[in-house]
Amino acid sequence: MGGEAAGPVPHDQHDFALWEKRVDALMILGSARGHFTVDGLRRALEEMGPQAFEEMSYYERWVAAINENLIEAGVYSIEELGAKMEEVQARGDTYGEAQNA
Amino acid sequence: MPHDHHDHDHDHLSPSGHPYRVDNDAPLSYWQVMEIAIRELMIEKGEVTAAQITAQIDAMDARSPANGAQVVARAWDEPKFHAALMTDAAKATREMGFDIGPMNLVAVENTTAIHNVVVCTLCSCYPRNLLGLPPDWYKTRAYRSRTVKEPRAVLAEFGLTLPAQTTVRVHDSTADMRYIVLPARPAGTEGWSQDRLAALVTRDSMIGTGLPKAPE
Numbered sequence: 486m487g488g489e490a491a492g493p494v495p496h497d498q499h500d501f502a503l504w505e506k507r508v509d510a511l512m513i514l515g516s517a518r519g520h521f522t523v524d525g526l527r528r529a530l531e532e533m534g535p536q537a538f539e540e541m542s543y544y545e546r547w548v549a550a551i552n553e554n555l556i557e558a559g560v561y562s563i564e565e566l567g568a569k570m571e572e573v574q575a576r577g578d579t580y581g582e583a584q585n586a
Numbered sequence: 587m588p589h590d591h592h593d594h595d596h597d598h599l600s601p602s603g604h605p606y607r608v609d610n611d612a613p614l615s616y617w618q619v620m621e622i623a624i625r626e627l628m629i630e631k632g633e634v635t636a637a638q639i640t641a642q643i644d645a646m647d648a649r650s651p652a653n654g655a656q657v658v659a660r661a662w663d664e665p666k667f668h669a670a671l672m673t674d675a676a677k678a679t680r681e682m683g684f685d686i687g688p689m690n691l692v693a694v695e696n697t698t699a700i701h702n703v704v705v706c707t708l709c710s711c712y713p714r715n716l717l718g719l720p721p722d723w724y725k726t727r728a729y730r731s732r733t734v735k736e737p738r739a740v741l742a743e744f745g746l747t748l749p750a751q752t753t754v755r756v757h758d759s760t761a762d763m764r765y766i767v768l769p770a771r772p773a774g775t776e777g778w779s780q781d782r783l784a785a786l787v788t789r790d791s792m793i794g795t796g797l798p799k800a801p802e
Contacts (some may be wrong), residue, residue: 487729488735489731489733490732490735493728493743494728502717504622506647507643509643509646510639510643510646513642514633515634518633518634522768523762530709531708535758539727541641545615548617548620549613552620553622555628559625561627566623572623573619573622574614574619578613579614582614586623
């Protein structure tokens with residue numbers, strides 16, 4: 486990333502969405518539980534490759550990195566994640582609907 | 587039709603008449619589903635509680651560049667604190683009562699000869715405990731890529747054109763090393779209180795993409 490050519494620095498600013506703030510909180514709390522370090526998250530980010538940095542938003546990359554680290558730490562299995570994601574998806578078509586169990 | 591809305595005319599307003607947040611009524615994304623799933627699994631497994639997550643969001647929302655501005659104003663005003671800050675910024679700011687966490691924090695000082703600017707080329711490492719969450723532009727590929735390559739051009743886009751003889755130092759933050767810029771104290775502020783000084787300190791002046799406000 487660093488040192489590569491790029492266009493002007495965009496100056497638009499948006500409020501963080503609730504789901505983004507929750508990703509941030511999961512990062513802090515998961516780290517406080519000792520399941521990963523910032524180094525572990527950075528490793529996951531680095532392994533995503535340049536395409537992820539073009540196509541995914543900032544917190545999308547972070548939630549993917551947190552997930553990878555939590556599975557590696559054995560907090561939950563990939564099967565548990567898959568089942569839970571299906572359950573969440575079935576709740577509705579918007580974040581507002583899906584966030585309520 | 588499990589998701590049929592009973593009141594289509596007012597879908598964009600909550601029952602109390604407020605617009606819904608965009609994130610709550612836009613189509614659900616894959617990554618949002620993952621966030622919800624991770625959060626619920628963490629709660630089910632007793633790793634975290636919902637209250638802890640809310641408290642963490644509140645704590646992060648409460649942090650703002652005003653915290654960093656207090657630090658800068660104190661460093662301008664108190665030579666002893668200035669020395670402590672330059673020696674170990676994490677220790678000095680922790681002793682002021684800020685929750686700095688386990689990270690190392692390095693203060694880099696702007697002078698008439700040297701201008702410092704902070705970037706995180708990989709992602710977004712940022713002195714968030716003192717400045718709050720980073721601004722969006724700090725996380726953009728453009729800022730991360732170009733600041734290490736052509737810092738003067740990037741700074742010019744922020745309206746900051748430095749004299750040719752000024753040395754520009756770019757600091758690339760890492761997972762365990764964060765930087766905060768100690769901007770130069772504006773002339774004409776002799777004898778000012780720390781509160782008055784702090785009002786001149788902008789967020790960008792502590793990242794290095796701006797300067798403090800001039801005294802009015």
